[in-house]
Amino acid sequence: MSAEAIEHAHGAEGGEALAIGLRQQVGILLLIIADAAFVASLMFTYFYLRGLNTDGGWIPRGSPTLSIPEAWLIALVIVASAAAYRWGQRGIWRGDVRRLMTGTTLAMTLLLADLALQIYRLATLPFVTTTGSYASVVITMAGAHVVHLLITAVLGVGIWIRARKGLFTEQSHWHVRLVGYWWTWVAVSAILFAATTSILGK
């Protein structure tokens, strides 16, 4: 039974809902740690291959590189999306479901824009997977970001629908908070990807 459902059934003061909510909080944080280990492995891959530059194959002579401002633009859009979600989340703290829905709608719009930007960027990159190890890592990181965005989009739709159905109240909004953790992590990982790919090296 979800924390929200239990609170509706037994009243907002239920210690049970709090226990379940805290449990879910620990769970989502542990999943974020696991995902962070995966992101860290991609960053390790970037710096390791950059450091080795085997046979000058990191960025072969004459090969183009990524537009760094574009990478940061993609990161900033998802940061703005996370901020909008956070704004909506603060609304539900006061029982303002309309603000939660507005915030989630705005966050979803920005997220979808970010997804479109990322896909457009992938489609128009000045290099391909076989160009060199730099190209391979950059494309993989972009793919990882797309996966992050798709997962977040599904969660955002769920939050929006549940908010519309009145399943969140001032006292009962654990899932809003938990999705907020994930959304924030996705923004942080986008910053990490952008920062990593900003360090080129030859």
Add this chain to the structure above:
Amino acid sequence: MADQVAVGPSTAPAAGGIMRRLNILTGVALGLVVGAIGWAISHALLQSDAYGSDQVTCITMVSWLLGFVIGIGAFVGPWRWLIGKDLTEEDRLFMAGKDQGVSRYFRFCTDHKVIGIQYLVLTMVLFFVGGVLAMLIRTDLITSGSHLFGLQTYNSVVGLHGIIMIAATIIMVSGPFGNFILPIMIGARDMAFPRVNALSLWLLVPTVPVLLSAAFLGGIPTGWSAYAPLADQAPPGMDAFLLTIIGFAVSVALSGMNITTTALMMRARGLTLGRTPIFVFGVVASVALGLVAFPMFMSSQVLEGLDRTTGTVFYVAQSGGSVWLYQNLFWLMGHPEVYVILLPGFAAVLELVPVFCRKPLFSFKGAIAGMAGIIGLSLFVWAHHMYISGFAPDLNGAFMLTTELISIPTGLLILVLVGTIWRGRVWTRLPMMAVYAMIWNFIIGGVTGIYLSDVPVDQAMHGSLFVVAHFHYTLMGGAMVGAIAGLSYWFPKMTGRMLNERWASIGFWLSQVGFQVTFLAIFVLGLEGLPRRVGDYQPQFQTTNMIATIGAYVIMIGMLIYAGALIASWVSGQPAPANPWGAKTLEWQVPTPVPLENFAVLPVVTSDFYGYGEPEPTPSAPEPEREPAVAPAGSQSEEAIQ
């Protein structure tokens, strides 16, 4: 909007619905249909591509996996959450397998006890398949020049044997006992996330045929470590391998999250960390380590998959990639994984030794410190697998030091074990006999590991059969025997039947004799210089190889007898009392078979569980306080508890 807030959660109809018709058959059926669709579309669109065959293989297998988990009902809960129609109480009880008899074992059942049994059966199936492959290997090596199969097939059999056994040993304790026993042991009604728990099991099931399909797709000619660039050049069987690893890593991450959360957040009142059974610490240490380590493994395989299907060059040296990258990512998981396997086995024997010695655990805090030390150091030893790869010779000294250091906390665990047995009034039943065997085996495996951690010795021994004997003593002789001890100990609680110890002991000891013969012989072969992963050898190695093969057959006979005793006891053994060992931990205080919700009222713990030999409370001592039950997520309503 205020009106909407006042409305309770929307719920689906109370009974019926497609959810109740889903089971393993619908999972297989949908998996096959979606897999066929995936194959047809990808074959039509991608076959002509340079990476077409690998792309088609991957898409087909991913489609099968997705179809299976959808078909068995894994996404019913998430879907209902998404559309705002939460599962009803009746739905949840259905998913928990209430009143469903045996059929619940073939469904997406959320009851942790059912999942524990499902893990146990899956583990036994994996050990059986891996064991058959081991016998094929040893039979092929019985004489010089004998070829049961070709050399390339030999490599694939070795690879399949390795990865199947590694997977089985990773889940053999934290799967069956971490699911069945751990929640009861901490006084909980279920795991923190019952549906995630079922998902972690049912993600594994469809990966088994995927892995086995590798045998028909050119095999896994790389061995279980799947080193690049061999893996880059391997046939599509390699795709089956890497998709299995990715599915396995996701499952382990979900399981690790779930078990850790359960142990941290759902302990009964009064069950402070100082009173928490050592088994819980061991399992949590293992799965928490896996939570961080397995994403690295997954990453290594994702990059391998991208190299094979999209032309990335992560491991292609002439294009700027590096095979050392693969080895680093792989062993960043690969060595912690050894402790992911070992710690739960150790914890199981640390849990049962006080019961059979009627003594408190010798240095509970020492055992915790040992586990903590192992976890911390295990993240800094990975490159001892790469001494001779040329990766970073300047770091060899540092990694030699950390690897030798890890023997200290590991030795501490052995010390706690021996200290607990020391001067105990030992009740020598099968679980305890397995402890003796484990101590013997693990000391041999551990000491040879210290040799191998030394760079000069490793330079001579790396790639030889000495390494094979070392890790079999550690993982099979140590961890797996620990798991056998645990299974023999918790069998009555899990199955409701007493294990036929006579036949189980005969089988166990026979397998132990065979084990010593086989792997001591393999140590000798390694010292004589015979490399591992070779399907043929010079005649001078023949006698020792034959001894090793005879030993392997003795292991097989012993394990078949043990397995036969298990199955026969499970089917028609003596009914087990609730607490046949007179143990004090909570799982032995509930009835056998364990009721759906474990406890009628949640317990309150007032002392630790290792007070054997200490004065019993006087009759006038007050009864432990009990409190009304609190339902965990997704298990049942307050009304049902009342």
